Amino acid sequence: MKLWLTCLLLLILGGLMVISLGIGAVSISPIKVWQVLAGIESTTLSLSDRTIIWELRLPRTILACLVGCGLGTAGAGYQGLFRNPLADPFVIGASSGSALGATLMIVTGMQVNWLGLSAVPLAALAGSLLSVAIVYMIAVAGRDAPMLSLLLAGVAVSSFIGAVVSLLMFLNDERLVTIFGWLMGSFSGSGWSTLPTIAPLILIGITGLWLLSRPLDALSFGEEAAQGLGLRLSLLRSGVVLFTSIATAASVSAGGVIGFVGLISPHLARLIVGGRHVWVIPVSGLFGGILLVAADDLARTIVAPEELPVGVVTALLGSPFFLFLLKTRRRAWGAIT
Amino acid sequence: MILLCLLMLVSFGWHGCRWEESVRPSTSPDSPAASSSTETPSRLTDVGKITVRDTLGREVIVPQSPRRIVSIAPKGTELLFAIGAGDQVVGVTTSCNYPPEAQHREKVGGFSLKSLSLEKVIALHPDVVISTGEYHRPVIDHLERLQIPVIALGGETFESLYQDLTLLGKVTGNSEQADQISRQIRTRVEYVRQIGAAIPPNERLSLFYQAWDEPLSAAGPGSFMDEIIRLTGARNIFDDADKIYPQISSEALIARDPDVIIARKVASQQTIEDVSKKPGWSHLKAIRNGRVYLLDGDLIARFGPRIVDALEIIAQEIYPDRFSHLQQDRASP
Numbered sequence: 001m002k003l004w005l006t007c008l009l010l011l012i013l014g015g016l017m018v019i020s021l022g023i024g025a026v027s028i029s030p031i032k033v034w035q036v037l038a039g040i041e042s043t044t045l046s047l048s049d050r051t052i053i054w055e056l057r058l059p060r061t062i063l064a065c066l067v068g069c070g071l072g073t074a075g076a077g078y079q080g081l082f083r084n085p086l087a088d089p090f091v092i093g094a095s096s097g098s099a100l101g102a103t104l105m106i107v108t109g110m111q112v113n114w115l116g117l118s119a120v121p122l123a124a125l126a127g128s129l130l131s132v133a134i135v136y137m138i139a140v141a142g143r144d145a146p147m148l149s150l151l152l153a154g155v156a157v158s159s160f161i162g163a164v165v166s167l168l169m170f171l172n173d174e175r176l177v178t179i180f181g182w183l184m185g186s187f188s189g190s191g192w193s194t195l196p197t198i199a200p201l202i203l204i205g206i207t208g209l210w211l212l213s214r215p216l217d218a219l220s221f222g223e224e225a226a227q228g229l230g231l232r233l234s235l236l237r238s239g240v241v242l243f244t245s246i247a248t249a250a251s252v253s254a255g256g257v258i259g260f261v262g263l264i265s266p267h268l269a270r271l272i273v274g275g276r277h278v279w280v281i282p283v284s285g286l287f288g289g290i291l292l293v294a295a296d297d298l299a300r301t302i303v304a305p306e307e308l309p310v311g312v313v314t315a316l317l318g319s320p321f322f323l324f325l326l327k328t329r330r331r332a333w334g335a336i337t
Numbered sequence: 338m339i340l341l342c343l344l345m346l347v348s349f350g351w352h353g354c355r356w357e358e359s360v361r362p363s364t365s366p367d368s369p370a371a372s373s374s375t376e377t378p379s380r381l382t383d384v385g386k387i388t389v390r391d392t393l394g395r396e397v398i399v400p401q402s403p404r405r406i407v408s409i410a411p412k413g414t415e416l417l418f419a420i421g422a423g424d425q426v427v428g429v430t431t432s433c434n435y436p437p438e439a440q441h442r443e444k445v446g447g448f449s450l451k452s453l454s455l456e457k458v459i460a461l462h463p464d465v466v467i468s469t470g471e472y473h474r475p476v477i478d479h480l481e482r483l484q485i486p487v488i489a490l491g492g493e494t495f496e497s498l499y500q501d502l503t504l505l506g507k508v509t510g511n512s513e514q515a516d517q518i519s520r521q522i523r524t525r526v527e528y529v530r531q532i533g534a535a536i537p538p539n540e541r542l543s544l545f546y547q548a549w550d551e552p553l554s555a556a557g558p559g560s561f562m563d564e565i566i567r568l569t570g571a572r573n574i575f576d577d578a579d580k581i582y583p584q585i586s587s588e589a590l591i592a593r594d595p596d597v598i599i600a601r602k603v604a605s606q607q608t609i610e611d612v613s614k615k616p617g618w619s620h621l622k623a624i625r626n627g628r629v630y631l632l633d634g635d636l637i638a639r640f641g642p643r644i645v646d647a648l649e650i651i652a653q654e655i656y657p658d659r660f661s662h663l664q665q666d667r668a669s670p
Contacts, residue, residue, distance in 0.1 A: 024586065024588045025585070025586040025588040025589040025592070026588050026589060026591075026592040047620060048591050048592050048594055048620075051591050051617050051620045052588050052591050052592065052617065054617075055616050055617035055620075056587055056588055056591070056616060056617045057588070059616065106551075109604040109605070109606050109607075111606060111611075170451065170452070173447065173449045173451065173452060174603075175603075175604075177549060177552070178549075178550075178551045178552070178603075181551060181552040182551070186552065188552060188553065188586060188587070189551070189553060189587055189615055189616065190616065191615070191616020191617065192616065193616070300586055300588075304586070304589070305575075305578070305583070305585050305586060305588075305589035306578075306580070306583050306584045306585055306586070307552070307584055307585070307586045309552075
């Protein structure tokens with residue numbers, strides 16, 4: 001049953017990705033999409049159709065799918081680790097660090113290119129990993145209740161870094177539009193160049209988390225119970241934080257700070273496959289992919305030829321949907337707490 | 338400790354004085370009591386006043402030939418210096434970098450609402466403040482309440498540039514020079530327009546103006562750039578947009594495949610390669626033919642007197658043969 005549902009989700013994701021190749025500021029018929037993908041020569045195909053599909057839509061759709069999967073899985077990882085339904089991939093500072101990195105690069109206008117990533121995504125990636133590392137070190141040094149101190153340190157470090165970002169924005173208001181655009185999250189203008197770096201990182205994060213499914217299940221009985229079952233809590237904690245941050249940092253680096261996908265996807269996953277992480281983690285990823293590909297389709301079609309930041313779409317649709325879930329499926333929350 | 342208290346007292350006293358000083362001009366300068374006072378030499382209370390209508394349609398009473406002008410618009414600063422009113426300018430924003438003399442004036446903060454310091458503006462005792470229209474509305478309202486006259490300048494057309502020149506000429510008492518600059522600009526614009534209009538339809542090139550790089554933005558109808566492109570005889574590929582500066586997707590650009598791309602320089606290190614290397618752009622006609630140009634942001638986005646330089650530079654870049662003789666004619670106003 002669970003397997004069938006998962007396959008169904010995979011089909012939906014695949015279908016959505018195919019559809020999104022045809023829609024956008026310029027709509028291209030499914031036949032033409034097929035011709036371009038299969039490499040069939042045809043007189044009706046223009047060079048611009050080919051360029052739009054191959055160099056813009058295909059990498060963009062793959063990226064949106066991967067980032068969605070990464071955020072969905074990361075959300076599931078943190079919700080499991082903190083046993084808190086409100087945890088999301090950014091809960092311990094991943095987004096603020098990346099925002100600081102990106103803002104610094106935008107403000108200084110530095111030009112770097114490494115591993116196919118230009119200055120802004122590179123700094124976002126590094127900033128995200130660095131801020132989580134700082135939070136982790138502060139929290140572990142505190143000892144007493146590391147889970148709680150992780151959350152608290154995350155909040156404190158995030159708000160501090162957030163203040164620095166605001167300061168940078170204030171001092172450099174001529175670049176405000178660019179910084180703001182990045183902070184709201186968008187896949188606009190992404191091509192193939194970032195995929196060879198982003199894709200493996202997200203896949204490593206997802207796989208790593210998935211391998212930690214069983215210890216996460218054990219943890220859901222409570223910390224004492226889990227330790228009684230022979231679980232090494234500190235090892236699990238560092239593992240989950242490591243893999244989640246890799247997936248999150250890569251996602252944020254590719255698409256900016258995109259909210260709600262990482263929060264909602266695990267809840268949706270638990271609704272259909274129950275609470276076991278071996279299912280929750282991959283299915284959250286699938287839901288994340290579906291949600292983000294759909295949101296990106298909306299972002300680039302509803303105001304065409306203009307584009308909306310995809311982060312705005314996910315927040316606009318995500319929060320009411322989350323409230324709806326909260327209202328109708330109150331009992332389902334019990335599964336994680 | 339005592340020293341500290343003393344210091345505090347002194348600084349408080351000093352601030353108190355400054356405060357009184359900065360508030361004084363706001364106590365209704367039109368009333369006889371205020372106009373007979375000679376304590377504030379900066380205000381020309383005994384000289385006549387004139388009434389002008391600014392571009393927001395407001396009736397503004399300003400002192401005739403004001404001696405203390407604060408410009409909170411880089412465009413206003415350029416216009417004031419161009420019409421020979423530079424000596425009357427006492428305050429500018431940190432963005433006012435042209436002409437170079439303007440940088441030696443007192444700074445009242447940045448151009449944007451957040452970074453502009455109203456206190457600084459008030460402390461300079463301006464006879465009149467020059468602002469950019471609607472964007473500065475909150476500042477205008479504030480200064481009006483303090484009885485400081487504010488002139489709002491116009492929008493993004495050559496026609497409103499001429500109106501601004503007339504208005505500033507009248508306000509500063511430099512009408513003659515303002516009219517002269519206005520005539521010079523008109524002649525140069527008319528020259529480009531005539532050549533542009535004579536270009537046969539099949540030779541009209543399509544153009545994409547990149548108003549901003551990230552997020553990618555174009556110039557739509559109602560923007561100065563749209564008018565400039567039309568004057569040169571080219572066609573703006575986003576003249577059907579419903580915003581002045583629409584954010585657009587690379588897809589729309591690739592589908593419209595322009596002949597020429599002109600990008601506004603938004604960062605000093607930006608190069609033509611940075612503009613061209615975006616995903617999918619390598620197949621664009623303009624990029625394959627090497628027809629991408631990068632233009633100084635201040636020149637094309639400030640809508641002051643130098644916008645006519647931008648018009649000529651752009652005309653030459655689009656049609657180098659037709660406008661080849663413009664270079665030697667150009668004389669900055």
